[in-house]
Amino acid sequence: MNVAIVGASGAVGQELLKVLDDVNFPVSTLRLFGSARSAGKSYTFRGKEVKVELLSHESDFSGVDFAFVSAGAGTSKEYAEVITRHGTVMIDNSSAFRMDSDVPLVVPEVNGDDAFNAPRGIIANPNCTTIQMVVTLEPIQKLSPIRRVHVATYQAASGAGAVAMDELMEQFKSISAGEEPKVEKFYYQLAANLIPQVDVFMENGYTKEEMKMFNETRKIMHSDEIAVSATCVRVPVLRAHSEAIWVETERPLSVEEVREAFEKAPGVVVKDSPADKEYPMPLFLSGEDPVYVGRLRKDLANPNAITFWSVSDQIRKGAALNAVQIALYMIEGKK
Amino acid sequence: MNVAIVGASGAVGQELLKVLDDVNFPVSTLRLFGSARSAGKSYTFRGKEVKVELLSHESDFSGVDFAFVSAGAGTSKEYAEVITRHGTVMIDNSSAFRMDSDVPLVVPEVNGDDAFNAPRGIIANPNCTTIQMVVTLEPIQKLSPIRRVHVATYQAASGAGAVAMDELMEQFKSISAGEEPKVEKFYYQLAANLIPQVDVFMENGYTKEEMKMFNETRKIMHSDEIAVSATCVRVPVLRAHSEAIWVETERPLSVEEVREAFEKAPGVVVKDSPADKEYPMPLFLSGEDPVYVGRLRKDLANPNAITFWSVSDQIRKGAALNAVQIALYMIEGKK
Numbered sequence: 102m103n104v105a106i107v108g109a110s111g112a113v114g115q116e117l118l119k120v121l122d123d124v125n126f127p128v129s130t131l132r133l134f135g136s137a138r139s140a141g142k143s144y145t146f147r148g149k150e151v152k153v154e155l156l157s158h159e160s161d162f163s164g165v166d167f168a169f170v171s172a173g174a175g176t177s178k179e180y181a182e183v184i185t186r187h188g189t190v191m192i193d194n195s196s197a198f199r200m201d202s203d204v205p206l207v208v209p210e211v212n213g214d215d216a217f218n219a220p221r222g223i224i225a226n227p228n229c230t231t232i233q234m235v236v237t238l239e240p241i242q243k244l245s246p247i248r249r250v251h252v253a254t255y256q257a258a259s260g261a262g263a264v265a266m267d268e269l270m271e272q273f274k275s276i277s278a279g280e281e282p283k284v285e286k287f288y289y290q291l292a293a294n295l296i297p298q299v300d301v302f303m304e305n306g307y308t309k310e311e312m313k314m315f316n317e318t319r320k321i322m323h324s325d326e327i328a329v330s331a332t333c334v335r336v337p338v339l340r341a342h343s344e345a346i347w348v349e350t351e352r353p354l355s356v357e358e359v360r361e362a363f364e365k366a367p368g369v370v371v372k373d374s375p376a377d378k379e380y381p382m383p384l385f386l387s388g389e390d391p392v393y394v395g396r397l398r399k400d401l402a403n404p405n406a407i408t409f410w411s412v413s414d415q416i417r418k419g420a421a422l423n424a425v426q427i428a429l430y431m432i433e434g435k436k
Numbered sequence: 437m438n439v440a441i442v443g444a445s446g447a448v449g450q451e452l453l454k455v456l457d458d459v460n461f462p463v464s465t466l467r468l469f470g471s472a473r474s475a476g477k478s479y480t481f482r483g484k485e486v487k488v489e490l491l492s493h494e495s496d497f498s499g500v501d502f503a504f505v506s507a508g509a510g511t512s513k514e515y516a517e518v519i520t521r522h523g524t525v526m527i528d529n530s531s532a533f534r535m536d537s538d539v540p541l542v543v544p545e546v547n548g549d550d551a552f553n554a555p556r557g558i559i560a561n562p563n564c565t566t567i568q569m570v571v572t573l574e575p576i577q578k579l580s581p582i583r584r585v586h587v588a589t590y591q592a593a594s595g596a597g598a599v600a601m602d603e604l605m606e607q608f609k610s611i612s613a614g615e616e617p618k619v620e621k622f623y624y625q626l627a628a629n630l631i632p633q634v635d636v637f638m639e640n641g642y643t644k645e646e647m648k649m650f651n652e653t654r655k656i657m658h659s660d661e662i663a664v665s666a667t668c669v670r671v672p673v674l675r676a677h678s679e680a681i682w683v684e685t686e687r688p689l690s691v692e693e694v695r696e697a698f699e700k701a702p703g704v705v706v707k708d709s710p711a712d713k714e715y716p717m718p719l720f721l722s723g724e725d726p727v728y729v730g731r732l733r734k735d736l737a738n739p740n741a742i743t744f745w746s747v748s749d750q751i752r753k754g755a756a757l758n759a760v761q762i763a764l765y766m767i768e769g770k771k
Binding site for chain 2: 249250251253255269270273274276277278288289290292293294295296297298302305306307315328329330332334336337338339343345347349356375376378380381382383384385395396397398399400401402403406408410
């Protein structure tokens with residue numbers, strides 16, 4: 102396959118390079134694209150140096166089978182025509198097209214087949230918090246239809262890119278030295294703090310990030326019966342996101358049947374042994390592929406609900422890995 | 437009033453010294469008690485040096501009106517008889533007596549009058565996460581009976597004492613220097629991590645901390661109709677706790693009426709202006725007295741519920757301040 106990465110120098114772009122290699126993606130040629138800031142830089146892939154080309158309206162994607170695009174919604178919108186013009190499948194990591202009715206929004210473990218219905222040649226990669234959540238909701242939905250989801254997120258700095266991770270580390274250094282930390286990437290100091298705002302606010306008092314969890318979940322799971330109320334919070338963690346989730350289903354489910362469903366579910370790993378103090382934690386699961394779940398128990402406030410805790414690397418499954426898995430699903434022709 | 441502080445050298449003991457002064461508590465004499473480790477140390481209160489006495493079975497509390505006890509459940513149990521023998525009111529910060537039927541569990545804004553019904557001379561100060569939550573639940577309960585509460589906590593290191601706060605700061609230094617952080621007070625490294633376990637696990641898969649939020653809330657609010665499902669998580673923040681809360685009431689409440697109730701509620705401060713990126717954050721509210729609420733909005737998953745975010749200093753309202761407020765309530769004879 103001829104592959105392109107657009108936004109090669111970003112946190113997700115860099116992870117895409119790793120993931121393509123890790124999953125043994127069949128790469129015949131690889132092209133890297135970036136802005137003027139990163140054009141000319143070189144990255145090594147499978148022992149070969151690849152130079153970043155400047156993305157422009159004159160860029161020629163002919164012959165490229167898959168373009169993984171992760172350079173922000175503005176870039177995705179501006180260059181979608183350029184990228185898809187000659188039949189390239191554009192797998193877009195931004196929010197630009199996610200809710201467009203003619204663009205499938207895909208998490209392979211949940212709705213991989215939707216990838217085959219992409220009339221514009223664009224497939225959208227969902228938001229990281231949604232990907233992580235739907236991978237765990239799907240096995241529950243198969244047991245009994247989901248009605249209500251309450252979720253509180255604990256989102257790492259990585260969601261705001263490599264620069265944000267660097268800023269958090271710099272803030273740790275500053276507060277350790279008793280100095281005033283530099284605050285640029287986030288609205289407020291994140292080290293030793295929590296910021297209960299991820300993305301901008303909407304009219305209903307929810308943030309865009311929180312509404313993504315509502316809307317994207319419905320689209321991916323093909324259900325307008327599922328209502329999600331999310332509170333999204335940025336926490337001083339480097340790169341894995343965590344979520345406390347309560348799920349109400351049509352019929353009451355036992356902890357045992359949900360555990361069994363999780364254990365069989367693709368992409369899910371159960372890490373749940375309270376007696377051994379074993380549960381998922383972001384520090385120890387950075388760089389890992391699966392969505393880890395633990396703290397599984399009945400919802401004490403709702404007989405029809407269960408609750409659990411999940412952790413997943415925001416840059417792997419929450420972005421780069423899911424994008425590559427979409428392409429793999431299409432290559433393998435699963436339908 | 438003649439006042440004693442038991443556990444004077446701990447994080448809460450030290451804060452008690454500050455709070456007694458801050459609220460102009462009428463102190464005639466002050467005695468400090470501690471273990472062999474802290475006995476002999478001196479602390480300044482209103483310009484006078486007070487020496488820490490060794491707490492023993494021979495300690496004489498006669499003449500002491502209020503003893504604020506914050507030295508762990510074991511010490512509280514062992515010395516309750518010694519402390520209350522001569523009529524001293526023991527306001528206990530530990531979990532030792534909280535669920536005893538003959539010990540009132542008091543948050544003055546909610547059930548201050550319960551303090552007058554303490555046959556054993558012991559009044560229990562609730563757990564910090566519960567105090568912070570019930571202060572916000574009470575004004576809602578007055579509008580319509582509460583049925584279900586879902587809450588995810590983001591708990592600071594301070595909940596585990598002064599040593600834990602020091603350990604977190606040391607961990608920030610270690611990771612900044614690229615060194616292996618020392619882990620002693622918590623089960624795992626807390627800096628740049630989240631630990632989804634506070635206190636030990638119970639048979640139902642919940643932690644003791646989470647079950648405190650279920651049981652203590654019912655006792656304080658005099659309602660067995662309220663069911664609380666909590667997920668308690670330790671986060672790398674120094675001293676204020678945060679909570680994402682969903683509350684279902686018998687009749688649906690509007691955001692406006694809940695906001696108005698919060699604005700009138702004692703001990704609650706509304707900090708909720710999304711357009712100005714204004715919401716409560718733990719870094720900026722450490723050392724403050726009120727429970728701050730923000731991010732107030734409808735629960736998108738439940739027409740009968742609303743959701744909000746709260747932050748409160750765990751050592752102030754979550755411990756020392758609430759204890760002192762109980763004593764003040766009794767002195768002022770509010771009934």
